[in-house]
Amino acid sequence: MAAKSSVHYAQDTNQWAKPDRPFPTLHRVFALLPEEPPMPTAAVWTVGYGAWPTARRAERLVEALSSRGVTRLVDVRLNPCASAVKPGPYGPKPWTLQTGAAGIASTLNAAGIAYEWLVELGNPQRHDRSMTILRAHLADVKGDWPVHRGLVRLATLVQTSGDVVALLCACADYHACHRTLIARALAHLHFDGALEIFDTRTGKLITLDGDVA
Numbered sequence: 001m002a003a004k005s006s007v008h009y010a011q012d013t014n015q016w017a018k019p020d021r022p023f024p025t026l027h028r029v030f031a032l033l034p035e036e037p038p039m040p041t042a043a044v045w046t047v048g049y050g051a052w053p054t055a056r057r058a059e060r061l062v063e064a065l066s067s068r069g070v071t072r073l074v075d076v077r078l079n080p081c082a083s084a085v086k087p088g089p090y091g092p093k094p095w096t097l098q099t100g101a102a103g104i105a106s107t108l109n110a111a112g113i114a115y116e117w118l119v120e121l122g123n124p125q126r127h128d129r130s131m132t133i134l135r136a137h138l139a140d141v142k143g144d145w146p147v148h149r150g151l152v153r154l155a156t157l158v159q160t161s162g163d164v165v166a167l168l169c170a171c172a173d174y175h176a177c178h179r180t181l182i183a184r185a186l187a188h189l190h191f192d193g194a195l196e197i198f199d200t201r202t203g204k205l206i207t208l209d210g211d212v213a
């Protein structure tokens with residue numbers, strides 16, 4: 001971007017640097033430059049661990065976050081805790097929230113990544129693919145809904161923490177996950193659209209508009 005502008009500056013300077021024309025003030029030079037849209041000044045990543053095989057899931061998650069420079073993981077699962085105390089498919093896993101040295105928080109901390117659970121950003125209807133309640137709450141921007149309290153906290157983290165922030169959910173595909181709704185709402189409600197959203201696994205830029213299903 002800077003290189004492009006300097007080319008215009010050089011051309012315009014030559015145009016004005018004739019004996020019969022006064023050299024323009026800097027203000028007038030800038031007035032000659034084409035207007036460009038403001039550059040996004042912030043970014044947020046999203047990640048879903050479901051794409052990785054269970055045997056190496058936690059390890060791959062940490063690897064992916066580290067490779068993108070993520071320094072703070074914001075968990076947007078409604079319930080990141082293991083739903084049963086016994087081992088098994090629903091028992092405690094390295095990617096569930098546990099106490100002590102087990103679970104996702106300590107795994108991330110050992111890799112230099114802060115962990116924060118924002119329960120307010122969870123999908124209140126986990127088994128409703130249409131996410132009716134979450135969508136209604138997001139659309140009611142003046143309502144005092146949990147999601148808006150969570151978005152305020154998330155915006156503060158992205159703007160002022162100095163961390164590279166990623167949103168975590170279980171869903172492998174961001175196209176089908178509420179975290180994409182959350183990230184887009186963050187961009188529109190708190191960054192006036194000047195926020196880039198990236199998929200951690202693929203590095204893909206996620207559009208600010210569109211739907212998830």
Ligand SMILES: [Zn+2]
Binds near residue numbers: 176
């Ligand atoms: Zn999800």
